[in-house]
Amino acid sequence: MTAPKLPAGFVKLCKAVTAKRPKTVIDHILKRGFITTQELKDKYGYDHPPRAVRDVKENGIPIEMFRVEGSDGRKIAAYRFGDPKKARFGKQVGRTAFTKEIKGKLVALHGVRCAIYLELFPERELQIDHRIPFEVLGDVRSAELKPEDFMLLCGSANRAKSWSCEHCVNWLELKKPDVCRSCYWAYPDNYTHIAMRQIRRADIMWMEHEVEVYEKLKQRTLQLQKNIPSYVKEIVEEHLKSEVG
Numbered sequence: 740m741t742a743p744k745l746p747a748g749f750v751k752l753c754k755a756v757t758a759k760r761p762k763t764v765i766d767h768i769l770k771r772g773f774i775t776t777q778e779l780k781d782k783y784g785y786d787h788p789p790r791a792v793r794d795v796k797e798n799g800i801p802i803e804m805f806r807v808e809g810s811d812g813r814k815i816a817a818y819r820f821g822d823p824k825k826a827r828f829g830k831q832v833g834r835t836a837f838t839k840e841i842k843g844k845l846v847a848l849h850g851v852r853c854a855i856y857l858e859l860f861p862e863r864e865l866q867i868d869h870r871i872p873f874e875v876l877g878d879v880r881s882a883e884l885k886p887e888d889f890m891l892l893c894g895s896a897n898r899a900k901s902w903s904c905e906h907c908v909n910w911l912e913l914k915k916p917d918v919c920r921s922c923y924w925a926y927p928d929n930y931t932h933i934a935m936r937q938i939r940r941a942d943i944m945w946m947e948h949e950v951e952v953y954e955k956l957k958q959r960t961l962q963l964q965k966n967i968p969s970y971v972k973e974i975v976e977e978h979l980k981s982e983v984g
Contacts, residue, residue: 745769745820745823746823749820749823749826750769752826753765753769753800754769756795756798756800758794758798760785760790760791760794761791761794761795761797761798761800763783763785763791764779764791764792764794764795764818765795765800767783768818768819768820772819773805773807773817773818773819774817774818774819775807775809775815775816775817775818776788776815776816776817777809777810777815779791779792787898787901787902788816789901789905790901790905792804792818793873793874796873796874797873799826800820800826801820801821801822801823801825801826802818802819802820802821803818803819803820803821804816804817804818805817805818805819838884841867841884841886841889842862842865842867842891844886845867845886845889845890845891846862846865846891848886849890849891851865851891852891853865853891853892853893853896854890854891854892854896854927855892855893855896855899855900855924855927855942856893856895856896856942856943856944857942858893858944858946860893864893864894865891865892865893866891866892866893866894866897867889867890867891868889868890868891868892868897868900869888869889870887870888870889870890870919870925870926871888871916871919871920871925872904872910872919874904874910874914875909875910875914875915875916875918875919876916876919890925896942900924903924903933903934904924904934906934907934907935908935909934909935918935922934922935923938923940927942943971956970956971
């Protein structure tokens with residue numbers, strides 16, 4: 740597939756993006772017409788292709804996904820520019836728009852605590868994330884940023900949320916904000932589903948002095964030939980049964 744003829748103004752503004760990850764995607768599409776998930780992984784070393792593509796979108800550049808045949812003959816995802824008329828240059832959104840002010844408001848409301856793991860972290864390690872993904876809710880740049888629309892996440896929780904959201908039918912097809920509003924990843928303290936699946940989860944971290952307890956738990960599960968999550972479930976179930984009895 741050859742690169743399509745694009746408006747000169749669109750190309751000029753695409754080339755104005757300087758951040759490495761979105762620039763890599765943009766330059767490849769400008770040259771080749773599209774980029775595949777396989778190329779993002781093998782050629783550029785991005786193990787999480789959707790995040791690289793999202794970076795392009797958050798610079799206001801329309802991107803659409805389609806399918807091509809991979810090197811092994813199977814269909815894989817590929818990305819190309821969408822309608823140039825839908826570009827929103829000069830009005831960046833997403834992570835690039837976050838300021839110290841909005842982070843300060845979130846810390847004032849919730850403390851330096853990860854909204855998923857509920858553990859305290861150094862403020863510098865907490866990342867601001869949309870409760871409802873930008874990919875679903877769309878562009879809300881005209882309104883003042885409201886702290887209630889965002890959450891503070893540690894890096895691990897943010898990666899887990901991104902992976903789950905980007906494999907959700909609502910992210911890929913439906914684009915319904917109300918679906919996200921009842922999801923664990925948006926409101927972990929009040930949800931009815933996780934990425935549209937009937938799942939409940941409790942994320943637990945062992946930090947600092949608690950690590951010793953975790954190591955004991957790990958050794959015990961090895962002795963029992965069980966994994967930690969299932970063993971923790973058994974302990975909780977037995978405890979609840981004993982309370983009822």
